[in-house]
Amino acid sequence: MPLGQVHQVLQAAFGWEDAHLHRFVTSDPFAPLRPVDSAMPEAHQWLPGTKCEEPGDRPEEDCSLDQLLALGSGAAFYEYDFGDSWLHRLDLVSRRPADKDCPPALLIDGARRGPLEDSGGFPGYEDIMEALADPSHPDHGDHASWVAGITGSEEPFDPAYLHIPP
Structure with missing residues (x-):
């Protein structure tokens, strides 16, 4: 599933109206960064292509959820509304083959x-x-x-x- 579609699914699941910026990252953006070989690692983030401004920005249109999950350690993060900072951890729980007769995402449970x-x-x-x-x-x-x-x-x-x- 392309990241832009993942964004739309999450907007629908939470009842939001897509009124703010969002991004996808491979690690918790609020976790302290640790230097690697005395240098801070470059943090990449995937945003809508029109919002990419920094060297670490990547267009979300060029990445799918499975690619993003493979870049991290099996999890990825979605942040919506940088002022409110609603942060969501995305974990792969299971895979199923795509079925043209079923929607690409389905809300089946929640608290x-x-x-x-x-x-x-x-x-x-x-x-x-x-x-x-x-x-x-x-x-x-x-x-x-x-x-x-x-x-x-x-x-x-x-x-x-x-x-x-x-």
């Missing part, structure tokens, strides 16, 4: 719904969830209105709910 777009990363999302859970919280009303605008629903937001289509 919770994805965090809301533009919610401020882990700290911001936790603050929003805390305020929503407590009607007496001073920010409850503001956050409830913001969530309704993002989700398009006045229904109470349940972070544990995950809709898996049949």
